[in-house]
Amino acid sequence: MKPLAEHIRAITPREAFRPVVMFVPWIVCVLVALGMHTLAPLVVDDYWVNVLRRIGVFIVAAVSLNIVNGFTGQFSMGHAGFMAIGAYIGGGVTYYGSLMLHGSVGDPSFQTHGVLLMLGGVAAAGCVAAGAGYVVGLPSLRLRGDYLAIVTLGFGEIIRVLLELTTKQLYTREEVTLGALFKLPLNGPTGFERIPGYASVFWIFLFASITCLIAYRVKQSSSGRAFLSIREDEIAARAMGVNLTKYKVRAFVLAAFFGGVAGALYAHTGVNPSPTDAGFQRSFDIIIMVVLGGLGSISGSVLAAIILIALPELLRDLQQYRLIVYALLLIIMMLVRPQGLFGVREIWDFFGKKNRPTSKEESNP
Amino acid sequence: MADFFQTLIATIAVGSLYALVALGYTLVYGILKFINFAHSDIFVLGAWTTFAGSTVFLTKFGYEPEQSPWWLGVCVLLLAIFVCGLTGYLIERFAYRPLRKAPRLNVLITAIGVSLLLQNVGQLPGLALVRGPERVVTKPADQLTDREKSTNPEIAGDTATIREPGEALATLPFGSSPKRAPTILPDAVLNETVVASGTSKGGAKRGVIVLDQAIELVPDRGYRLEIARTIDGQPRRESLNLAVEPGKYEAGVELATQPRRNPADLDGARYTLVRDPLVPIRLLDVLIVASSLVLMAGLQVLVFRTKLGSAMRAVSFNVDTASLMGINVNFVISFTFVLGTALAAAAAFLYAMKYPSLQQPASGVWVLLGLKAFVAAVVGGIGNVRGAVLGGFLIAGIEFFGARYISTELRDVYVFGLLIVVLLVRPNGLLGSAVREKV
Amino acid sequence: MSEFALDAQGIGISFGGLKAVQDFSMRVPAGGLYGLIGPNGAGKTTAFNLLTGVYSPQSGQVHVAGQRTDTLRPHEIAKAGLSRTFQNIRLMGELSVLDNVLLASHMRGRHSIWRTILRTPRFVAQELAMKRRAMEVLNVFALDRLADEQAKGLPYGDQRRLEICRALATEPKVLLLDEPAAGMNPSEKKTLAKSIQRVREMFNVTILLIEHDMGLVMDICEKITVLDHGVTIAVGTPAEIQANPKVIEAYLGEPGEAATSPAQDAGGAA
Structure with missing residues (x-):
């Protein structure tokens, strides 16, 4: 039988070049974002537009956590740590960038540049968080299951403590220099205030849909199968030639990158990121979304993020029972349907042919 | 040097509490192979039960905390153990038992769910x-x-x-505001020195005693006056701090006490001048360490010397084989669970005596505390009874010495730093043994 | 350089005080079909685990197609051309049959994360080629019609066959089969024996097989190694092994103690 290399050589460039597959999804992402941006203010009031922004941020967070917890089965409980890193880096770039370039923060005349700064901040946040993800991913090579959970939980707590120890003020225009920034003037325990809310519905849903697209493409690829195989059976995966080190770290880095992106977007939604955002409570919120949606299901995470953020808004009188309901949902889910809403599948798998754990996106021969 | 010993005493007292909680983690892990995330919430339940139980008793019977009868402590401890044990049993029976054959990740998630549930039910506004x-x-x-x-x-x-x-004063559930647990265990500094005692000869001013003998006050030590006097026919005891320079004082000299708004008339009062020790050893700390040691020793005997203990070890080794050998696996697992929660309840009782300011049940402070105990179990080698004890003292040591000599703010960082280092160097903990997966 | 496809020299490991496998040596020429037998607990699977790097040998050396492998990590050994099946089936249950096989061809391709995200022509070509090859491999065991089923939903025999498909998809030079016939009925066993021989030709692969079914082993293996208590007690052709008194003693226990034949004993103990 022919080896794989020969099979690859036998494929003509015409067969392999599929512009529709390559480009159209990106355009769809932009259209989704544009559509949300124009429609949302027409349909709902400002309050719900804000809720929508939060939903978008948590879609990014939950989908990214799904890469490591769901696909790879490495139970990380420190995702809020990556988000917080992203929030502070992204917020820092916008805040101190605006101060140094324009002299004030949040000036409407600086809006366009401000948004560019935010995009730069988002990129920087993703990269720094990815670096942190690499560092956290390394112990995952030696630790399994519960141990890893605790170490990552500890990571989030360490980030929280370190953020509390940053210089307890935000510099003004006069005080700020590049050198002074090394003192990390991030306002200590009070949290990073006064970051302008540049992340509009458009930007948030652009990033959310791109995150989903990338996560889906990764899932439907060799890397994705390698991730899933680690989750299913590490020993068999190794025997089939999967480099555990490489793929575990890759999963952590990817997840951390988008976790950082989520954090940077979060910082620009008019909230006040604070060290407690790195703590385990926030991590638990994201974990609940991933588990309820289904470990490994991207559409599940999206749906769970929508439900878990919108529901408490609808039932605001029952705020104090929110977490009780979540907790019960989690327990009952594990007892009745441990794989979550959709398991490893996507929502559309349930409407198409039966028994198709992974639908083939584009490369049916 | 005094600092060092004080830190050491704190380490031993808190370390033994960590060890008790860590034992609960380790027992459950040893037998069911998963982290019982809800264990820290059982601890919280124990602390709040201690608060509620003692408050109810003291209010109903009109006692002041200091005059509480000696058996009250025992009763409240038993109450905490009962409440926590029952909760632990229910959790095991209804949340964990159905998942015994499920992947460990599912059980871990359930445990997180149970933990969230306990926290948030605990802080609901309650009935008085x-x-x-x-x-x-x-x-x-x-x-x-x-x-x-x-x-x-x-x-x-x-x-x-x-x-x-x-x-x-006390509600059920416990509500979302911090409370202060009454200290119902006796407490005193054991090694303080009585410098002088006598009767104040009566001075011109209030808040001042007049010595009836010569004394010497050495520098750098605290002094306290224990005053016993009679007001309106009622005996009254109080303790005042001295506000005088060190040095020698002859009889007849006036000694001023720490000024306050309404100074007492000390004329004719019996006074005892007490010098604080360099390193105070408190009765409460001794009680904590002693009761922890008794519990640990009891556990050691139970696990290694009794029939039930060997059943526990058998189940921990292999559930299926143990059940084939005629061991009632369900009973043994439930028992282990209840045992772990009982230890947590005892630790929580002692903790509430030592640190009476209780945060609300869902506070992050508790989770961190539970995590530290868990880290202790992991560092010592989870599943290993002696390891949990070693880990408890080690974690307390690094936390208190780090906080004292490096930086207080980083105390949580040391603990998790130690965890990461230990796991990277010895993934099975200091006393743990490697488990091979069968292929 | 060794002319053998699989060349293990004096490998061994002990767990605690137990010498699970000692001084295990085996040379399989390219294209050979060898067998490894022994009573329960003789250390056969441990020997496989040593060869595939699940455990690192404490002594000795292993070469696969001339490349030294005992110092490599499991996935590197797989890449060097040593693939295996598992005694207790270890499929990726949640994944589809096809995905299980695709996973195995994974290391023969290149997987840049950028190409994955951008879906470049090179990525598409590779996925397409992997899929075609996987379907061909599945076709050998007539599993291609089940390609979209979840692996854990397959009947037992199909799961065993899928394990072999998966191992073959790694493009191995040497294939280690750990009790491939366990739990199969006689007619299935016969088909399996034929398939094994067919696979050897089609994939040009060297096969080493652990099996308790003596009929199967004696029928298809060219040479057999017998392990008992971690020690190699005999090596030879099927005829030699059947006549070897040490082998009979290992299977029957002390002389005169039991009266079952090796084949019966093994069949019952699988």
């Missing part, structure tokens, strides 16, 4: 168990506010009497 004295307000009837009118005031002529129920 006991209330403080009723509040009675009397005011002219025409000045009642709408809210006051709705409480059905008794109106007699022009005046209205409004009776409001007293403040709820």
Whole structure:
């Protein structure tokens, strides 16, 4: 039988070049974002537009956590740590960038540049968080299951403590220099205030849909199968030639990158990121979304993020029972349907042919 | 040097509490192979039960905390153990048992769910168990506010009497505000020195005693006056701090006490001048360490010397084989669970005595505390009873010595740093043994 | 350089005080079909685990197609051309049959994360080629019609066959089969024996097989190694092994103690 290399050589460039597959999804992402941006203010009031922004941020967070917890089965409980890193880096770039370039923060005349700064901040946040993800991913090579959970939980707590120890003020225009920034003037325990809310519905849903697209493409690829195989059976995966080190770290880095992106977007939604955002409570919120949606299901995470953020808004009188309901949902889910809403599948798998754990996106021969 | 020993004492006292909680983690892990995330919440339940139980008793029977009878501590401890043990049993029975054959990740998630559930149920506004004295307000009837009118005031002529129920001192669930647990265990500094005692000869000013003997006060040590006097025929004891420079003082000299708003007239009072020790050893700490050691020793005997203990070890080794050998696996697992929660309850009781300010049940402080105990179990080698004890002391040591000599703010960082280092160097903990997966 | 496809020299490991496998040596020429037998607990699977790097040998050396492998990590050994099936089936249950096989061809391709995200022509070509090859491999065991089923939903025999498909998809030079016939009925066993021989030709692969079914082993293996208590007690052709008194003693226990034949004993103990 022919080896794989020969099979690859036998494929003509015409067969392999599929512009529709390559480009159209990106355009769809932009259209989704544009559509949300124009429609949302027409349909709902400002309050719900804000809720929508939060939903978008948590879609990014939950989908990214799904890469490591769901696909790879490495139970990380420190995702809020990556988000917080992203929030502070992204917020820092916008805040101190605006101060140094324009002299004030949040000036409407600086809006366009401000948004560019935010995009730069988002990129920087993703990269720094990815670096942190690499560092956290390394112990995952030696630790399994519960141990890893605790170490990552500890990571989030360490980030929280370190953020509390940053210089307890935000510099003004006069005080700020590049050198002074090394003192990390991030306002200590009070949290990073006064970051302008540049992340509009458009930007948030652009990033959310791109995150989903990338996560889906990764899932439907060799890397994705390698991730899933680690989750299913590490020993068999190794025997089939999967480099555990490489793929575990890759999963952590990817997840951390988008976790950082989520954090940077979060910082620009008019909230006040604070060290407690790195703590385990926030991590638990994201974990609940991933588990309820289904470990490994991207559409599940999206749906769970929508439900878990919108529901408490609808039932605001029952705020104090929110977490009780979540907790019960989690327990009952594990007892009745441990794989979550959709398991490893996507929502559309349930409407198409039966028994198709992974639908083939584009490369049916 | 004094600092060092003080830190050491704190390490031993808190370390033994960590060790007790860590034992609970380790017992459950040893037998079911998963982290019982809800264990820290059982601990919280124990601390709050201690608070509620002792508050109810003291209020109902009108005792002051200091005069509480010796058996009250024992009763409250047993109450905490009962409540926690029952909760632990219910959790095991209804949340964990159905998942015994499920992947470990599912059980871990369930445990997180149980933990969230306990936290958030615990901080719901509760029904009052006991209330403080009723509040009675009397005011002219025409000045009642709408809210006051709705409480059905008794109106007699022009005046209205409004009776409001007293403040709820303890509730069930526990509510979302911090409370202070009454200290019902005896406490005293054991190694303080009595420098002098006598009767104040009466001075011109209030808040001053007049020595009836010569004394010497050495520098850098605290002094305290224990005063016993009779006010309106009632004996009264109080303790005052001295506000004088070190040095030699002859009889007849006036010694001023720490100024306060309404200084006491100390004429003719019996006084005892007490010097604080360099390193105070508190009775409470001794009680904590002693009871922890007794519990640990008891556990050691139970696990390694009794039939039930060997059943526990057999189940921990292999559930299926153990059940084939005629061991009632369900009973052994439930028992282990209840045992772990009972140890957590005992630790929580002692903790509430040492640190009476209790945060609300869902506070992050508790989770961190539980995590530290868990880290202790992991560092010592989870599943290993002696390892948990070693880990408890080690974690407390690194936390307290780090906080004392490096930086207080980083104390949580040391603990998790130690965890990461230990796991990277010895993934199975210091005393743990490697488990091979069968292929 | 060794001319053997699989060349293990004096490998061994002990767990605690137990010498699970000692001084295990085996040379399989390219294209050979060898067998490894022994009573329960003789250390056969441990020997496989040593060869595939699940455990690192504490002594000795292993070469696969001339490349030294005992110092490599499991996935590197797989890449060097040593693939295996598992005694207790270890499929990726949640994944589809096809995905299980695709996973195995994973290391023969290149997987840049950028190409994955951008879906470049090179990525598409590779996925397409992997899929075609996987379907061909599945076709050998007539599993291609089940390609979209979840692996855990397959009947037992199909799961065993899928394990072999998966191992073959790694493009191995040497294939280690750990009790491939366990739990199969006689007619299935016969088909399996034929398939094994067919696979050897089609994939040009060297096969080493652990099996308790003596009929199967004696029928298809060219040479057999017998392990008992971690020690190699005999090596030879099927005829030699059947006549070897040490082998009979290992299977029957002390002389005169039991009266079952090796084949019966093994069949019952699988």
